[in-house]
Amino acid sequence: MKQIAIAALAARHALHARGEALARAVFYLAILLILSRLWHALGAPSSYVWYVALTEWVVLAMPLLSLDIEDDIRRGDIAYRIARPVSYLWTKVAEGFGSGLVRLFLIGGAGGAAAWILTGTPPPRGVLLSLPLATLSFFLLVLWQAAIGLMAFWIGDTQPLFWIWQKLFFFLGGLLFPLEVYPEWLQRAAQFTPFAPLLHGWARLAFAPDPAVAARTALLLLGWGVALVAFLSWLYRRALAVLDVNGG
C-alpha cells in the first residue's frame, strides 16, 4: 500500500528532526517532574507517576496534523495535492502516524528513564501490557486531528475547535489525573465518550495488569477507530464537494 511507504518516509524525516523530538522530550520531563512532586506531596504510590508517564507520552508525541491540514486548505495547496494519484487525506494520516511513531520511540525512552529515576521503581508489569494499546490509541488521535483539520473547509480557523477537543480529551481521558479521582457519576459518563479509552482505558493498567481490561479497551478502541474512519471518509467526501464548488 502506498500509505505504508508514505508513513515510512515520514518516519525517516522525523528521525532527522532531532531538535523537535528533543524539545518535546524536555517538556515531557518537566511535566513528569512536576506531577511526580504533586503525587509525592500526596503520598500516592509510584504507579501514579507511571500512569502520567504513559498518558503524557502519547499526547506529547502527537503530530500537529490539524494545523498542517488547515495550512494546506488556507494556502490553497490542497488544490494541487488532491490531483495526485493517492488520497490526500490518507497521505496526511500516514505521514502523521509515521512521524509520530518515531517520536513515540524517541521520547518514550527519555520518559521511561525519567519515571524510573523519579519514582525509584521499575515500570509496573501492566505498562508492558499497555504499550500495544497506546500505539492503537495514538493512531486514533491522528484520525481525530485529521478530522479537526478538515473542518477548516467550513470554519477556516480550526484552532478554537482544537483547544476544546484537546481539553475534553485531557479531562475525560484522564491525562493528568486518573478518572478514579472524579466523582463516580462523572467516571461513568466519561466511559460513554470516545476519550476515556484513548488514555485512561489502557494507562490504568499501570495500576494493575488485567488482561480482561486490556481486551475490553482494545475492543473499544477498535470500535471507535472504525467509527472515526467512517466519519473521516464521509467528511472528506463532503470537503471535496465544497472544494469543487468554491475552488482551491
Add this chain to the structure above:
Amino acid sequence: MRYLGALLLTNLKASVALRGAFWARAVFMALNNVIMLVLWLLFFRHYGDVRGWRAVDTVTIYAVAASAFGIAVVLGHGVNDLARRIHEGGLDAFLTQPKDVLLQCVASKSEASGWGDLFSGVVLFAVAGFLAPATLPICLVTAVSGAAIFLSWNVMFHSLAFWLGDTTSVSRQAWHFLILFSLYPSTIFGGWLKLLLFTALPAGFIGYLPVDLLHRFSWGTLLAVLGAAAAYVALAALVFRLGLRRYQSGSRFA
C-alpha cells in the same frame, strides 16, 4: 504613551475586524480555561488540599495567570515574531521609525484569544472573592506585573536570535515552560526547584507570590512582585539593546 495607545487601538481594530474568528477565539479560550479549572476542582474535591494548598488557591493562581497571560498576548503578541524578524533582518521597518524598536515590534500584533483569558481571569478573581474595592488594586498589580514578566521572558529568549540564529522554537518552549510552572501548587516544590522558580524561571513571581499577596497582603511581598517585574523588564530591554548592536539589515529597502 499616546503612540503606544494608538498602536494598540489599531491592532485591536484589526483583530475585531474578523468578527467571527475574534469571538470564536475569545470564547473558546475562556471555555478552555474553565475546563482545566474544573479538572483541578475535582482533584481538590477528592484530595482536600496539597500540603495546605487549597482549591481557592488554585482558582486564584488561575485568575492571576490567565489575566497576566491575556494582557500579554492582547498587548504584545508581536513578541512571538521577534526571533524570526531578527534572524531574517525584518527589524528594518521598525528601525526607520522614530519610536522605540522593541516597543513597536512587541506591540505590532494582538491575539484575540487573549480576551478570553482576560475575561476568565476577571471572572475567577470574582469567584475567589478578590473583586472587592480593597483587593481590586492588588488584582490589577499582580495581573500587570505578571504580564510584564511573561513578555520580558519572551523578549529575552527571542533576543537570543541576535547571537544564535532563529530561536523561535526554543522561545516558544521557554514560554510554555513558564506557563506550566506558574499553574501548579507552590507547596509541591521545595529546595533547588523553589529557588529556580524565583530566579531563572520566574514562575514564582507570576503565580505563587501574587497568590500570597492576595491572601496575606504585606508591603514586602508587594515590593518583591513589583521589583521582580521591573527587574525582568530592565533585563529584557538590556539584552535586546545589546543584541541590536549586532543586528544585520535584511536589505529590504535596498
